[in-house]
Amino acid sequence: MTATAYLAGPDVFLPNAVEHAARKVEICRRFGLQGLPPLNQDIETAAKALDVWQSIYEKDIAMMERCDIIIANLTPFGGASADAGTLIEVGWFLGRGKPIFGYSNVSESFEQRMRRQLGDGCANLGIEGFHLPDNLMIVGAVSSGGCPIFVPSDGEARGIDALDVFEACAAAAAHVVADRKER
Numbered sequence: 001m002t003a004t005a006y007l008a009g010p011d012v013f014l015p016n017a018v019e020h021a022a023r024k025v026e027i028c029r030r031f032g033l034q035g036l037p038p039l040n041q042d043i044e045t046a047a048k049a050l051d052v053w054q055s056i057y058e059k060d061i062a063m064m065e066r067c068d069i070i071i072a073n074l075t076p077f078g079g080a081s082a083d084a085g086t087l088i089e090v091g092w093f094l095g096r097g098k099p100i101f102g103y104s105n106v107s108e109s110f111e112q113r114m115r116r117q118l119g120d121g122c123a124n125l126g127i128e129g130f131h132l133p134d135n136l137m138i139v140g141a142v143s144s145g146g147c148p149i150f151v152p153s154d155g156e157a158r159g160i161d162a163l164d165v166f167e168a169c170a171a172a173a174a175h176v177v178a179d180r181k182e183r
């Protein structure tokens with residue numbers, strides 16, 4: 001039986017989101033996973049009596065219900081941390097005890113990003129100094145899946161659409177899922 005992976009992340013906002021999602025689905029397939037990206041290209045026809053935003057929300061929840069795991073793109077988006085919607089999805093999986101896997105296309109620590117974003121005027125704030133790739137609650141949620149947040153091994157930042165770190169994360173997720181099935 002193939003595990004189904006919800007492919008969360010701000011990738012849905014890319015101008016080539018459909019093609020990008022197809023590449024991610026193909027990478028998942030190579031590792032024995034079925035990838036489900038929460039694309040919204042058909043949402044106008046799905047939205048009948050509901051507002052479009054509510055249709056997207058309900059469609060995504062229904063899609064998450066069908067999935068066994070989440071692979072979340074946690075690359076900072078719109079600030080020092082991951083996309084807010086993606087974090088809700090990660091929390092949803094955590095609350096249901098489903099495995100969480102995540103990656104970021106930047107290796108700079110959350111603390112470094114926060115200090116840069118806040119600037120010198122906030123130098124005395126107590127910002128998490130744990131040298132983690134994101135907020136400790138996000139790191140803890142992802143670690144519950146059995147793997148750390150994957151970051152570029154060479155320390156070089158990549159664009160939000162880079163797929164090499166995603167590929168490493170998907171390979172690890174497939175390995176963990178296969179190990180759990182053997183037990």
